[in-house]
Amino acid sequence: MSDYEKIMSTYETTPESEIQSRIKQFQKILKREGIEGALIQQLIDRFYFSGTIQDGIIIIPAEGAPVYLCRRSVVRAQQETPLEIVPFRSFKEVPGALEDLGVRADSTLGLELDVIPAALYQRFASMLGEVKWVDLGPLVREVRSVKSPYEVERIRAAGIQVGKVMETAEKILTEGMREVDFASGLEKRARELGHQGILRMRGFNQELFYGHIITGEHSALMSHIDAPSGGVGVNPSIGQGAGFRIIGAGEPVSVDFVGNVGGYLIDQTRLMVVGDLDGKLEEGFDQARSIQDRVIEAIKPGATWSSLYDLAVSAAAELGVPDRFMGPPGEQVRFVGHGVGLEVDEFPFLAPRLDMELLPGMVFALEPKIFHPGKGITGIEDTFLVTESGSERLTVTDREIIRV
Amino acid sequence: MSDYEKIMSTYETTPESEIQSRIKQFQKILKREGIEGALIQQLIDRFYFSGTIQDGIIIIPAEGAPVYLCRRSVVRAQQETPLEIVPFRSFKEVPGALEDLGVRADSTLGLELDVIPAALYQRFASMLGEVKWVDLGPLVREVRSVKSPYEVERIRAAGIQVGKVMETAEKILTEGMREVDFASGLEKRARELGHQGILRMRGFNQELFYGHIITGEHSALMSHIDAPSGGVGVNPSIGQGAGFRIIGAGEPVSVDFVGNVGGYLIDQTRLMVVGDLDGKLEEGFDQARSIQDRVIEAIKPGATWSSLYDLAVSAAAELGVPDRFMGPPGEQVRFVGHGVGLEVDEFPFLAPRLDMELLPGMVFALEPKIFHPGKGITGIEDTFLVTESGSERLTVTDREIIRV
Secondary structure (H helix, E strand, O other), X not given: OOHHHHHHOOOOOOOHHHHHHHHHHHHHHHXXXXXXXXXXXOHHHHHXXXXXXXXXXXXXXXXXXXXXXXXXXXXXXXXXXOOEEEEOOOHHHHHHHHHHOOOOOOOEEEEOOOOOEHHHHHHHXXXXXXXXXXXXXXXXXXXXXXXXXXXXXXXXXXXXXXXXXXXXXXXXXXOXXXXXXHHHHHHHHHHXXXXXXXXXXXXXXXXXXXXXXXXXXXXXXXXXXXXXXXXOOOOXXXXXXXXXXXXXXXXXXXXXXXXXXXXXXXXXXXXXXXXXXXXXXXXXXXXXXXXXXXXXXXXXXXXXXXXXXXXXXXXXXXXXXXXXXXXXXXXXXXXXXXXXXXXXXXXXXXXXXOOOEOOOOEEEEEOOEEEEOOOEEEEOEEEEEEOOOOEEEOOOOOOOOEEO | OOHHHHHHXXXXXXXXXXXXXXXXXXXXXXXXXXXXXXXXXXXXXXXXXXXXXXXXXEEEEOOOOOEEEEEEOHHHHHHHOOOEEEEOOOHHHHHHHHHHOOOOOOOEEEEOOOOOEHHHHHHHHHHOOOOEEEEOHHHHHHHHHEOOHHHHHHHHHXXXXXXXXXXXXXXXXXXXXXXXXXXXXXXXXXXXXXXOOOOOOOOOOOOOOOEEEEXXXXXXXXXXXXXXXXXXXXXXXXXXXXXXXXXOOOOOEEEEEEEEEOOEEEEEEEEEEOOOOOHHHHXXXXXXXXXXXXXHHHOOOOOEHHHHHHHHHHHHHHOOOHHHEOOOOOOOOOOOEEEOOOOOOXXXXXXXXXXXXXXXOEEXXXXXXXXXXXXXXXXXXXXXXXXXXXXXXXXXXXXXXXXX
C-alpha cells in the first residue's frame, strides 16, 4: 500500500501543530481587522480550526487560547481536537463564556455572516446587544486559501483517487448506458477509495454531487449553480449532473469529478468518447487545452487572480470562441477557476476585477470549457498548486481525450 | 415497467394544479399572519412553490399571482415552472419588482430567516429600510407538512426504491467487507433506481449522505447531527455513516437508508446480521419494534406530536431501557420521529412539548432505536402517512431482522 493509499483508507485526526498554526495565522488577521474574538460555527470552519466537526461554537480570541463550546458529541470532540472542550447546552451560556475569556461586552466580534442563518445572527445580536458584529466569511476564506504541506498531501491523495476513478471510467463506459448508470459506477469506485460522498460548497443554495457526468447535447445545458456546466440531472429538484439520457457513440462524455480524501477536495474534468468524436468537437477540446496551457504558464506568486481570467478570455477570443467560452451564448459564467480545499468554492477565484495576488500554497482548479449548443461541452480541468516559482499540477490523469 | 418504476426513471415536471394549490394554501397562511408578501429564495422552497430550482427569488404576494425573478437558467425555469418568469441580474431590482406587484415600501414581508445567510438578510434590510421582516421558516414548514396525493405517490415510489435497495443489501452483505464497501453497493443500486444522491436538510450544519450504514460497536456512537445514530464515517470532516470498519459475523449491521424519487425522500432502517445475533441484541430489536407498534396504534388525525413521543418514552421505560433509548446514556436525542418530504427534517417532529396536531396527509418517519454501548444499535424505522382514520406504512420492507 502506498502512502497515498494509506491516507485514503485511514480515519486520521489533524495534527496538533496544524491546528495551532491555523489559529495563529487567523489571530494575526483578527488583530489586523481589529476584531477581539471570533465565534466559529459553520461545520467546515470548525473542522479547519479544530480537527473535529462536533456540534458547538469555537471561540477564538484575538490573543490567547481558543475554547470549544461543545454540545455534541463531547466524547468525539475530545478524541479529535487538541482544543480545550467546554460542554455546553444552550446559547445562553455564550455571554458567560466570552466573559471568562476576558472579552468585553462592547467588543468587536466576528460571526460567519456569509453562512450562518439570519435567525441565528438575530439571536446573537439580541443576546449581546452592545457588540459590533463583523463578517468573518472573507477572513476565514483568506486564511484557508493558503494550504499547508499537510493539506497539500491530502489534496494530492485526492488527485490520485480521481485518477483511479478515471481508470474505472475507461473500463465501464459503453454505448447505450444511461448517464446515471455510468455515474453510479464511478461513485462506487470513489467510495471504495475513501471518498466521503458529501461535497461542501460555501455559497448559499450551491450544491454538487461528486461532479457532472454529462453527455451529448445535455452537457451543453446550464443549471442553477455557479458552474461552467450543469447537465440535466435525474429530476428538476436536483437539476444538474447525470440524468437518464442514453449515451451514444461519437458523443462528448464529460466527466467532471471531485475527489475527496480526509475532507479535502480536488477537481478534474476529462472528455471521453465511445468511438470517434466529430472534428468540431475535437477542435473544441484542443482549444480548451490550449487556453489552459496559456494560463498555466502565467501561474506564479504575485500574479493577480483576475489577470489569469483575463488571459483565458483573450485566448478564447483569439481562438474565435468568445461567445461559447464558459457557457453557451447568453449564459456564460464569469470565471475560469476556483480554489479547492475543504470546500469547492474557495479562494482564489479566477474572475474579473479581483486584484488580489496568488500566494505560494494556494490551490485552485482551472477549467476552460467550450460550448457547442445542441452538441455538447468540450473542456478540461486540472487542479494546481502555486509554488515559489510557478505551479505544480496535482491532478494526475493525462491531458488527452479518453477514447474507448 | 410498473407505474412506480416509471416515476423512478422519469424527469417529470410538477403539474400546474399542484403548484397553484400550494401557492393558494400558502397565501391563506400569509393572510392569517398579516404578511403582505413572501420572498422565497431557498432552493427547496423554490422547488416546492414553482417546480424548478433555477436561481432567483419567487415573490408570492398575499393576494394575486406570484412572479419568479430568475437569474439562471431562465431557459430551464421557463420549461419547468408555470409561474411567470422575469429575468433579473441584481438584487437592486427587487424593490422595483415589489412595487410592480403593488407591495408598499412599509409592508410586512417574509424572508426564510431560518435558512438564508445573515449577510443576505442584512442586504435586504438595508435595501428596504422601512419593511418589517417576518421569518417564513415555520410557515413554509407548515404548508409543506401536509402532502398532496401527488407528493405521497412520489414518497411511495421512494419506499419501493428503498425496498429494492434492501434486496441488494441481502445479496451483497458478507463477513469481512468494510462498511464503506457495503454502503457503496447500496448507493450504486439506489442511483440506478433514480436516486438523486444529495439529501436536503433544513437545519444549519445538518447533512446526511444516503443514511447511516453502520455496524458493531461503531453503530452505537453518536455524531454532530441531530439523529439517533451517527457512526464514525471515513474521516473526521464527515464524522458519520459508513467508515472503514470491517464487518464481522454476529454483529448488528444497521442500514438506515433514505430513498429519493423526484426530489421526495423516505426513511427506513433495518437491522441485518451475518449469521446469528447475540440474544441481548435480538431482544433490543424486539423492544424497538414493540415501541414502534405502540406508537403506530396511536397515529391518527388530532393526536398531538408530543403525545406520540411521550408514548414511545413510556414504552421504553416499561421495557426497562429508558437510558438507552434514542442514544447511549447521556447522549440521547429527544425525538422519536420526523417529517419527511423534500427535506429529511420536516414537520411534524415527534418530540416533547409540541402540542400541534397530526393532520391527514402528514408523512413522518418513526424510528425507535435502542443502544447497546460497545456492541451496537438495534432499531427500526418506517415512514407513515397519516390517513383520515389512522396511518398507512409507506416503507415496504418486512419488519424483521434480515439474516444472511
